[in-house]
Amino acid sequence: MSMAAFQEALARLRVDFIAQLPARMALAQQWMAEAQAAPGADGPLAELHRFAHTMAGTAGSFGFQPVTVQARELEHELARVRNLSDRSAGDLGRAATLLEQLAALVAHV
Amino acid sequence: MMPTPVPRQPLQRVLYVEDDASIRAVAVLALEKVGGLTVQACTGGQDAIARAAAFAPQLLLLDVMMPGMDGFTTLARLRELPGTADTPAVFMTAKVQPAESLRYKQAGALGVIAKPFDPMQLARLLRDLWQEQLS
Numbered sequence: 001m002s003m004a005a006f007q008e009a010l011a012r013l014r015v016d017f018i019a020q021l022p023a024r025m026a027l028a029q030q031w032m033a034e035a036q037a038a039p040g041a042d043g044p045l046a047e048l049h050r051f052a053h054t055m056a057g058t059a060g061s062f063g064f065q066p067v068t069v070q071a072r073e074l075e076h077e078l079a080r081v082r083n084l085s086d087r088s089a090g091d092l093g094r095a096a097t098l099l100e101q102l103a104a105l106v107a108h109v
Numbered sequence: 110m111m112p113t114p115v116p117r118q119p120l121q122r123v124l125y126v127e128d129d130a131s132i133r134a135v136a137v138l139a140l141e142k143v144g145g146l147t148v149q150a151c152t153g154g155q156d157a158i159a160r161a162a163a164f165a166p167q168l169l170l171l172d173v174m175m176p177g178m179d180g181f182t183t184l185a186r187l188r189e190l191p192g193t194a195d196t197p198a199v200f201m202t203a204k205v206q207p208a209e210s211l212r213y214k215q216a217g218a219l220g221v222i223a224k225p226f227d228p229m230q231l232a233r234l235l236r237d238l239w240q241e242q243l244s
Contacts (some may be wrong), residue, residue: 006142010228013138017131053174057203058132060225068225072203 014062021106024051032092032099039087048095049078055102067105074098120239124149124166124193126157126183127201128175135228136170136201144232154178154186162192168239169193170222173202181216188217199238201226 028051034044052075060068077095084091123146127133133150140146149164151157153175169187173180180200187193200213203224213221220238222231 006138009138009142010135013131013134016134020131050174050176053203054129054132057224058129061132061135061228062225065225075203 017058017062018109021109024055025103025106027051028099029103032096036089036092036096039089039092042082045078045082048099049075049082052078052102064109067102067109070098070102070105074102118167120146120167120236122147122149122165122167123170123235124151124157124161124164124168124196125170126151126154126175126180127172128153129172132224136226136231139226139228139231140235143229144235146232146235154180154183157183158186158190161187161190165192166196168219168235169196169198170235171198171200173200173204181212184216184218197239197242199235 028048031044031048031051035041035048038044052071055071056068056075058068059065059071074095077098081087081091081095123140125133125136125140125148127136127150130152133152137148137150140148149160149166151160155178157169157171169184171180171183175183178186180202184198187196187198198216198218199220199222200216200218201222201224202209210221219242222234222238226234
């Protein structure tokens with residue numbers, strides 16, 4: 001495969017990734033809503049944490065470094081929140097803001 | 110844990126485990142088309158365990174945070190198979206902190222590749238880790 005063909009294939013994968021972003025963000029927002037409704041449950045937070053981790057690791061490989069930076073910040077915040085022994089919905093405030101900021105960034109990708 | 114054995118052949122066959130389809134596709138493209146490697150891509154730990162024996166990898170490349178079976182557990186399970194009991198492993202993760210690097214080493218990994226990665230550099234990074242074991 002020539003370098004041009006490689007870049008073309010990479011560009012196609014990038015287009016596919018961009019096309020999936022709205023669905024990924026919608027799922028993440030759903031998990032956040034579930035976590036806010038039941039802050040003591042770890043399931044939605046664990047899914048959200050894995051989403052942030054994956055987004056942090058993936059977006060930058062497609063050239064979206066600001067998305068990686070924002071997702072990593074969200075990941076760290078979710079790790080902190082998940083370690084709280086007695087969570088309330090208020091503890092999710094910063095994570096919710098970071099997720100909104102991530103959604104805004106992703107919308108402009 | 111015992112250190113992984115010294116690799117003696119040029120790196121060619123890589124068993125790659127990653128649950129996210131997007132990053133998996135980029136990595137496979139990069140490893141095969143830029144690096145000239147032969148890659149068996151697996152969607153998770155169970156898939157890797159099912160495919161490992163037939164593929165006979167020289168190197169295991171494992172994502173860490175995966176649903177169901179994480180990278181550490183996948184490596185432990187692959188270590189139970191005769192064909193991959195001693196196969197060198199490299200972790201790939203978005204989370205590379207000093208304390209975590211120690212955990213990767215303790216798991217017997219040659220090293221860790223940070224995500225996100227540059228697709229143009231991925232195969233070189235992997236070969237560098239492979240070569241370090243020769244020197």
